[in-house]
Amino acid sequence: MSDSNFRLLKTDAQSKARRGELTTPHGKVQTPAFLPVATQGTVKTLLPDEVRGMGYAMLLSNTYHLYLRPGLPVIERFGGLHRFMGWDGPILTDSGGYQVFSLATLRRITDKGVTFRSHIDGSEHLFTPELAVQFQEIIGADIIMALDECPAPDGGFEKVREAARRTHLWAERCLKAQRRCDQMLYAIVQGGTFPELRRELARFLTALDFPGYAIGGLSLGEPKKEMNAIIKETVALLPPGKPRYLMGVGSPEDLVEGVARGIDLFDCALPTRVARNGSLFTRSGRINIRNAAYRQVEQPVDPKCDCHTCRTFSAAYLHHLFNSRELLAYRLATLHNLTFISRLMAQIRDSIMDGSFNSLKDEFLAGYRTTNEPVRLEQKRKWLREHVSTDDGTGQPYPPAMM
Amino acid sequence: MSDSNFRLLKTDAQSKARRGELTTPHGKVQTPAFLPVATQGTVKTLLPDEVRGMGYAMLLSNTYHLYLRPGLPVIERFGGLHRFMGWDGPILTDSGGYQVFSLATLRRITDKGVTFRSHIDGSEHLFTPELAVQFQEIIGADIIMALDECPAPDGGFEKVREAARRTHLWAERCLKAQRRCDQMLYAIVQGGTFPELRRELARFLTALDFPGYAIGGLSLGEPKKEMNAIIKETVALLPPGKPRYLMGVGSPEDLVEGVARGIDLFDCALPTRVARNGSLFTRSGRINIRNAAYRQVEQPVDPKCDCHTCRTFSAAYLHHLFNSRELLAYRLATLHNLTFISRLMAQIRDSIMDGSFNSLKDEFLAGYRTTNEPVRLEQKRKWLREHVSTDDGTGQPYPPAMM
Numbered sequence: 001m002s003d004s005n006f007r008l009l010k011t012d013a014q015s016k017a018r019r020g021e022l023t024t025p026h027g028k029v030q031t032p033a034f035l036p037v038a039t040q041g042t043v044k045t046l047l048p049d050e051v052r053g054m055g056y057a058m059l060l061s062n063t064y065h066l067y068l069r070p071g072l073p074v075i076e077r078f079g080g081l082h083r084f085m086g087w088d089g090p091i092l093t094d095s096g097g098y099q100v101f102s103l104a105t106l107r108r109i110t111d112k113g114v115t116f117r118s119h120i121d122g123s124e125h126l127f128t129p130e131l132a133v134q135f136q137e138i139i140g141a142d143i144i145m146a147l148d149e150c151p152a153p154d155g156g157f158e159k160v161r162e163a164a165r166r167t168h169l170w171a172e173r174c175l176k177a178q179r180r181c182d183q184m185l186y187a188i189v190q191g192g193t194f195p196e197l198r199r200e201l202a203r204f205l206t207a208l209d210f211p212g213y214a215i216g217g218l219s220l221g222e223p224k225k226e227m228n229a230i231i232k233e234t235v236a237l238l239p240p241g242k243p244r245y246l247m248g249v250g251s252p253e254d255l256v257e258g259v260a261r262g263i264d265l266f267d268c269a270l271p272t273r274v275a276r277n278g279s280l281f282t283r284s285g286r287i288n289i290r291n292a293a294y295r296q297v298e299q300p301v302d303p304k305c306d307c308h309t310c311r312t313f314s315a316a317y318l319h320h321l322f323n324s325r326e327l328l329a330y331r332l333a334t335l336h337n338l339t340f341i342s343r344l345m346a347q348i349r350d351s352i353m354d355g356s357f358n359s360l361k362d363e364f365l366a367g368y369r370t371t372n373e374p375v376r377l378e379q380k381r382k383w384l385r386e387h388v389s390t391d392d393g394t395g396q397p398y399p400p401a402m403m
Numbered sequence: 404m405s406d407s408n409f410r411l412l413k414t415d416a417q418s419k420a421r422r423g424e425l426t427t428p429h430g431k432v433q434t435p436a437f438l439p440v441a442t443q444g445t446v447k448t449l450l451p452d453e454v455r456g457m458g459y460a461m462l463l464s465n466t467y468h469l470y471l472r473p474g475l476p477v478i479e480r481f482g483g484l485h486r487f488m489g490w491d492g493p494i495l496t497d498s499g500g501y502q503v504f505s506l507a508t509l510r511r512i513t514d515k516g517v518t519f520r521s522h523i524d525g526s527e528h529l530f531t532p533e534l535a536v537q538f539q540e541i542i543g544a545d546i547i548m549a550l551d552e553c554p555a556p557d558g559g560f561e562k563v564r565e566a567a568r569r570t571h572l573w574a575e576r577c578l579k580a581q582r583r584c585d586q587m588l589y590a591i592v593q594g595g596t597f598p599e600l601r602r603e604l605a606r607f608l609t610a611l612d613f614p615g616y617a618i619g620g621l622s623l624g625e626p627k628k629e630m631n632a633i634i635k636e637t638v639a640l641l642p643p644g645k646p647r648y649l650m651g652v653g654s655p656e657d658l659v660e661g662v663a664r665g666i667d668l669f670d671c672a673l674p675t676r677v678a679r680n681g682s683l684f685t686r687s688g689r690i691n692i693r694n695a696a697y698r699q700v701e702q703p704v705d706p707k708c709d710c711h712t713c714r715t716f717s718a719a720y721l722h723h724l725f726n727s728r729e730l731l732a733y734r735l736a737t738l739h740n741l742t743f744i745s746r747l748m749a750q751i752r753d754s755i756m757d758g759s760f761n762s763l764k765d766e767f768l769a770g771y772r773t774t775n776e777p778v779r780l781e782q783k784r785k786w787l788r789e790h791v792s793t794d795d796g797t798g799q800p801y802p803p804a805m806m
Contacts, residue, residue, distance in 0.1 A: 070723040320473040
């Protein structure tokens with residue numbers, strides 16, 4: 001597809017924020033946009049109609065997961081994921097790189113590709129750049145991703161450089177392997193927290209003229225300040241006319257900060273994952289509905305929220321459902337959090353158009369109590385330590401997919 | 404409320420089936436009717452709107468569960484369960500008798516009432532007939548149930564007789580304890596599989612002139628033939644002008660057989676419980692969607708079914724969701740099974756009106772492959788043995804609530 005699939009509608013005067021429109025074979029996506037995560041071909045607990053009803057245009061799904069379950073022959077039989085999962089809007093698939101490096105075990109990485117064992121049944125599989133493209137052509141997403149090597153966040157300069165070199169090599173081969181002309185193949189800029197590596201890889205990849213560029217390898221335990229600095233530096237290296245996709249980032253404050261630095265697309269499991277844990281977004285920060293304080297609260301979680309949950313049920317009822325481990329709890333919480341994010345993205349888009357993005361950003365960040373940074377980092381690193389797999393032959397820990 | 408809350412519209416000429424209309428403070432219920440089970444104030448996985456949308460008029464909820472969680476002060480604060488759970492149609496609450504005798508532990512039963520320990524946290528509680536009515540007045544259901552003693556299915560004649568005596572005594576006290584005049588209090592005919600005990604208790608209870616009568620203590624491991632015989636004999640003892648409610652019975656074949664014997668109301672967790680296990684109703688019997696045979700099936704589970712699941716998704720997709728333990732699986736399966744039961748009940752009601760019930764019954768039972776009876780009984784008894792609690796001081800096993 002030609003570059004004209006992305007059209008810039010407005011560029012903010014006071015920040016790097018942009019308002020754009022992405023055209024795909026399954027419809028248009030207004031950017032900046034957040035993609036809910038449908039890892040295994042379903043946005044957990046929700047029907048496609050409900051996701052659409054909240055205003056989402058595009059979903060993310062996952063090649064690694066779909067390849068293992070239900071398996072590509074099943075998806076092929078349905079002519080692709082759209083029909084299989086009943087979603088007729090745009091889809092983006094991740095190549096599986098991140099999951100192979102986080103979920104799977106016994107990885108052997110060479111320039112050819114990566115051999116790994118399934119996290120489900122231990123069976124051995126090979127992903128090469130060529131296969132990653134072929135698999136994604138079977139799945140049939142509108143945007144597909146080049147296979148990348150996602151280095152461990154604390155792997156050190158040499159490891160990250162080696163991963164960047166391979167990511168570059170693989171991106172070239174993905175481009176050559178592409179057979180379908182109705183899918184947009186995006187490249188992923190890796191390089192960890194080393195600006196020189198990000199710069200080098202961005203230069204290589206932009207020379208290959210992909211229709212879009214992703215920034216990978218962030219939100220893996222580094223401080224937010226460092227992440228935002230890397231985003232800013234990397235975005236500056238990317239062509240202004242192409243969409244920029246920040247992978248795996250999606251707390252409300254990260255979305256606002258990312259847009260301010262010129263990001264157009266985001267995906268993240270966080271809003272849906274924390275929802276299932278009872279953590280709900282409000283304009284003043286996250287609350288946990290399992291807290292005993294909500295036991296008798298007749299008001300909804302957020303009286304100003306227009307999601308089905310807040311329009312219909314009290315905080316006390318939601319508290320009761322979580323307390324009783326009722327399946328409806330996870331559904332109602334997911335609806336709420338995804339409505340919150342959808343509304344935030346719509347407000348961001350509107351504010352870029354009318355020139356008020358900077359004041360929206362300041363107002364939002366002033367009102368939104370983020371998780372205390374040292375506590376957040378401590379929790380995230382502890383979690384990474386507990387969940388890492390070290391049997392990849394290198395002794396290097398990798399962060400698990402937080403799906 | 405006066406007896407006129409139940410109106411018989413038609414009595415079948417060739418069977419005991421009746422078509423009726425039950426009037427409650429929250430609307431009318433066309434009978435024969437099946438009540439989906441909202442044990443903890445939610446039909447598992449579904450929104451109230453969805454349950455209504457499938458054609459259900461009335462729900463069942465559970466005093467024992469609501470009393471323990473969220474606790475009656477919470478429900479009272481909301482003015483009752485209707486507002487708390489967002490369901491403005493009729494509700495029936497079970498008194499908690501069955502759950503106390505099945506889920507709770509350390510029961511001490513005297514004529515005064517029953518002391519038990521919560522299955523959640525082991526805390527000690529007392530249910531008396533007076534308290535059971537008071538609790539149900541707080542919950543505010545349209546139909547409430549007298550506290551009964553549900554004897555173990557293999558407790559022997561003396562135990563069952565003693566339970567029947569107490570059930571009679573408690574029913575009288577429930578009637579006296581009633582303060583609200585907008586709720587219908589139904590009595591429960593116990594008596595196990597002993598026709599003489601059923602007869603004696605039915606005579607006592609009908610003399611007290613309740614607005615409705617339930618048949619309890621069935622579907623607890625006895626052969627279906629025996630159950631149907633008991634239903635037939637017990638119904639014959641009940642006044643024709645009052646609704647008859649068969650508690651805890653609800654496989655498709657049991658509904659058809661129950662209607663044929665004059666039952667007006669049913670409740671059962673089976674359709675929703677087996678759904679979450681992947682067992683789906685079709686006109687030819689239950690299928691299990693987790694079976695590998697469905698892996699590639701492009702057709703819906705039942706191409707003729709008009710439920711949201713069958714209209715939208717393939718059997719292969721449902722198989723994938725179950726296989727991947729995705730939460731949407733339980734929701735889609737519940738929607739399908741409850742739609743199946745709702746449609747069956749609507750067909751039954753229509754057929755009674757136009758005089759074709761008997762042929763509907765014969766046709767349904769001829770086409771519907773029920774679970775093999777010896778296998779079913781073996782499984783049920785094994786399950787009862789594994790789940791019974793014997794720490795009630797009597798050494799007698801009680802069946803657990805299958806919620």
